[in-house]
Amino acid sequence: MDCTFPFSSATQRLLQLDEEQLDEQKYSRHIRSRYHHSERSLSPVSQGCQNSRLEPLECRDLLVQNALFTGDLEMVRKYFTKSAAINLVIETKGDELRWTSRKFGLWSLNYEQELTTPLHITASRGYTDCLRLLLLRGAAVNFAPGGKTALHEACAAPSTECVRLLLSFGADPEAVSEDGYKPLHLCKSPDSIECVQQLLQHGASVNSRTEEEDDTALHIAARHGLTDHVQLLLRYGAELEAKNEEGQTPLNAACAQPHQPQDMDRYYRVCQLLVESGASINAADRDCQHPLHLACKNANAQVAELLLARGANVNVMNYSGNTALHNILQATAYKLEHHPELVVRALLNYGAIRIWPGSLLKVWGSQLCWEHGGKGRL
Incomplete structure (x- = not known):
């Protein structure tokens, strides 16, 4: 039988604060378990890091995120100075929906949260100039907080120039994503042909398999009529x-x-x-x-x-x-x-x-x- 109870505004606020604290604890545990770094919050980027500017930090600054997602080179240059933190972790909403139970035991359908970085954002959107700036500032080219590298993102986009740039900075063409895909397996559209060329020239294995389907790149290309x-x-x-x-x-x-x-x-x-x-x-x-x-x-x-x-x-x-x-x-x-x-x-x-x-x-x-x-x- 469904039961309801009246809550005062003060009680509701306490419940909301408890929920927010639980979310913070959950996020902190998630960051620690994946990167083996103590979790810190960075709100503007210009504050830098205590230990190393290359250490991954969480970024919630909306101005920084907006500059990255819009490819605003001047603002990216302003925020990511030579002394600023580069390997930021940003939480975004993914494309897939999932059921979650967070508020008072109620289930709701929400977009799955994903972790990304400035390098991933610029590579996935083809912002080559912003990507080059971040790489020159020392961004970790194979950093994969969300389970895939920036090279995976560039191949899926696809962005040939970003792929070429990432590979020239040492991106691993054989990096395996959390889902078991290598960058070559994500070249599924007709305009990704030059991405394939670049990957193969930089040592990608032409007969590598996906982990779940056991597909080769030739299976994927044939299936998509390429x-x-x-x-x-x-x-x-x-x-x-x-x-x-x-x-x-x-x-x-x-x-x-x-x-x-x-x-x-x-x-x-x-x-x-x-x-x-x-x-x-x-x-x-x-x-x-x-x-x-x-x-x-x-x-x-x-x-x-x-x-x-x-x-x-x-x-x-x-x-x-x-x-x-x-x-x-x-x-x-x-x-x-x-x-x-x-x-x-x-x-x-x-x-x-x-x-x-x-x-x-x-x-x-x-x-x-x-x-x-x-x-x-x-």
Whole structure:
């Protein structure tokens, strides 16, 4: 049963103060456990540090934060002098929501709090001049209070100039984020191609894996339909037959990724490049799904034609007993814009079995049912 109790204004203020103190204690423990430094609060930056200006300190100064988030070089230069603290820790709201219980036992949906630094903020927004200033002031290039480095942020943005600058100051191209990603794994957009180039030139491992999905950079590039990335990665020795956690090769990953009609050509070019480089057209994943099964699920007639022309087994079954023809027929209703009839035609032209022997009696029974007015039962 729900119960409510009246609180005086004084009592409510005491509860609020208790809550604030608990939050401060929680934050202090969090900072100490992650950086092994005693927690201090820095409100303007110009106060500096007692021990070292390079020691990470907490920053809550909104003027400093505003200068960083807007890329105001003059204000950044004003706050981050040669004697000022550089490796500040700033708490921000992340992109993901989570349930938290903080006020009087009530659950609420709030944005997850994340820890960042001036270096991360400027790198993620492409503020190259501000980033250079911070690096010249001695900012720790591989500092990762929120679980990822500034190089991760620059690659995800993507900002080629920031990536180049960070690497020139010694950023680790093999740094692993808290989520198990290296900077190369975060290059997922077409305009991140030069970031990939820079990382590979500075020693990033082309076949490194993500910790959870076990993807290589080639899996990720193929999945996002990035032809230039695929070509570059292959030139640096990316493994064509590497399998991820789901047993997918990069070709499987490209064929499996749902895409819009306007992206069909892009995915065709990726698959064409992989196949011409020697990728196995009959590589099966954990569910015995072959590239042809997956391409038919996505109703990409160009990819299906490519695989069939290269000798893909048109009648091979997956773990559920479905062939490529089953998959396209099941997908037809919600893939009309992809012209699924072209996929069906290609499969039939290459010898897809129209009726499986085990289904023959059902088909005959269905025909008899309709001939007798549709009232019979199978």
